[in-house]
Amino acid sequence: MTVKNAFYAQSGGVTAVINASAAGVIETARQHPDRIGKVFAGHNGIIGALTEDLIDTSLESAEHISALRHTPSGAFGSCRYKLKSLEANRAEYERLIEVFRAHDIGYFFYNGGGDSADTCLKVSQLAETMGYPIQAIHVPKTVDNDLPITDCCPGFGSVAKYVATSIREAGFDVASMAATSTKVFILEVMGRHAGWITAACGLASESEGQPPHILLFPEIRFDQEVFLARVEECVGTYGYCVIGVSEGIKNSDGKFLSETGLTDAFGHAQLGGVAPTVANLVKDRLGYKYHWAVADYLQRSARHLASAVDVEQAYALGQAAVRIALEGKNAIMPAIRRLQDTPYKWDIIEAPLKDVANVEKFMPREFITADGFHITDECRRYLSPLIQGEDYPPFANGLPSYVQLNNHKVERKLPEFKI
Numbered sequence: 001m002t003v004k005n006a007f008y009a010q011s012g013g014v015t016a017v018i019n020a021s022a023a024g025v026i027e028t029a030r031q032h033p034d035r036i037g038k039v040f041a042g043h044n045g046i047i048g049a050l051t052e053d054l055i056d057t058s059l060e061s062a063e064h065i066s067a068l069r070h071t072p073s074g075a076f077g078s079c080r081y082k083l084k085s086l087e088a089n090r091a092e093y094e095r096l097i098e099v100f101r102a103h104d105i106g107y108f109f110y111n112g113g114g115d116s117a118d119t120c121l122k123v124s125q126l127a128e129t130m131g132y133p134i135q136a137i138h139v140p141k142t143v144d145n146d147l148p149i150t151d152c153c154p155g156f157g158s159v160a161k162y163v164a165t166s167i168r169e170a171g172f173d174v175a176s177m178a179a180t181s182t183k184v185f186i187l188e189v190m191g192r193h194a195g196w197i198t199a200a201c202g203l204a205s206e207s208e209g210q211p212p213h214i215l216l217f218p219e220i221r222f223d224q225e226v227f228l229a230r231v232e233e234c235v236g237t238y239g240y241c242v243i244g245v246s247e248g249i250k251n252s253d254g255k256f257l258s259e260t261g262l263t264d265a266f267g268h269a270q271l272g273g274v275a276p277t278v279a280n281l282v283k284d285r286l287g288y289k290y291h292w293a294v295a296d297y298l299q300r301s302a303r304h305l306a307s308a309v310d311v312e313q314a315y316a317l318g319q320a321a322v323r324i325a326l327e328g329k330n331a332i333m334p335a336i337r338r339l340q341d342t343p344y345k346w347d348i349i350e351a352p353l354k355d356v357a358n359v360e361k362f363m364p365r366e367f368i369t370a371d372g373f374h375i376t377d378e379c380r381r382y383l384s385p386l387i388q389g390e391d392y393p394p395f396a397n398g399l400p401s402y403v404q405l406n407n408h409k410v411e412r413k414l415p416e417f418k419i
Contacts, residue, residue: 068403138353
């Protein structure tokens with residue numbers, strides 16, 4: 001069969017384990033030189049394909065590619081860029097074909113979330129709509145855990161482990177000082193529409209009175225009077241109150257509490273920090289001394305505390321993406337299927353991209369307690385297996401030792417293209 005080169009790229013917010021998927025793709029492709037020539041990585045995601053800014057991963061040593069498995073963030077650069085429809089911007093698709101043809105690319109692996117799945121689906125349709133044969137496989141990744149069909153998303157398990165650990169440790173701190181100092185601590189975590197990361201904070205509370213005492217989910221409209229009453233009750237009962245809050249909580253009118261009025265590159269509302277908003281409400285209405293923190297990039301880059309399950313799944317999905325492509329399939333996302341909770345067992349199935357792109361998976365109502373402020377036992381059974389095991393990176397001089405690739409650029413063959 002004809003040997004074709006492959007294109008791999010990372011998209012959207014990066015994670016502690018997205019590079020493990022990259023390693024899975026590249027190492028598996030190297031095992032099939034009779035089918036796959038070189039793996040070119042897009043510098044900064046799909047933008048790298050449009051601008052012909054390609055990285056030749058074949059020039060990286062096996063040791064460097066292997067080290068990606070324990071290195072956080074996106075080794076090749078990521079982006080937030082969504083292809084418009086063919087009708088709206090035919091020039092972009094014609095450019096992709098020019099680049100793919102110039103570099104003999106027959107395989108397309110796109111590693112990202114819901115919007116990236118949409119981009120991958122559009123690329124998969126190039127063969128039919130524009131007469132260029134390309135096999136496009138989506139490699140799932142998102143800390144938000146909001147992709148459909150798959151049991152969980154690579155990146156989420158490690159974030160879940162980090163925020164549960166962080167809020168447990170902060171809870172010990174607040175408890176020790178509450179008699180004379182801070183009585184309310186608020187940790188803001190990611191989650192625009194889906195409260196999976198907020199729910200993970202709840203794993204830190206394993207018995208009555210253990211923090212976090214309150215969780216605020218995007219799926220539950222924020223009622224400030226009910227919330228303030230619960231804060232007052234917790235302080236009265238336990239002496240302090242620890243709160244986990246999603247960046248995407250909304251008021252009764254459906255407006256984000258922290259909306260800035262700006263939008264990002266995908267057209268999503270830019271959120272501006274809900275923790276200080278909630279903290280000021282507590283101060284103004286209840287008068288309690290407070291502290292707040294925003295986990296922000298720390299939660300998604302904390303490879304030093306990655307979940308071993310998460311790392312294993314991220315790598316396996318990269319491997320599976322190549323196997324699926326070699327089977328001649330197109331417009332597919334390898335997905336995790338849960339077989340049992342305890343011990344956690346899973347395998348990989350194939351999800352059609354048309355059923356994945358632009359579909360969000362929200363927290364089921366049965367995962368949230370009736371009062372809307374915590375997780376149920378059913379949610380705990382779902383979450384707990386995903387944070388199991390430690391997969392520490394190597395350390396040098398007391399700090400994690402991560403790889404930085406050489407990222408040798410491929411010589412351009414085409415005229416410049418403006419995006």
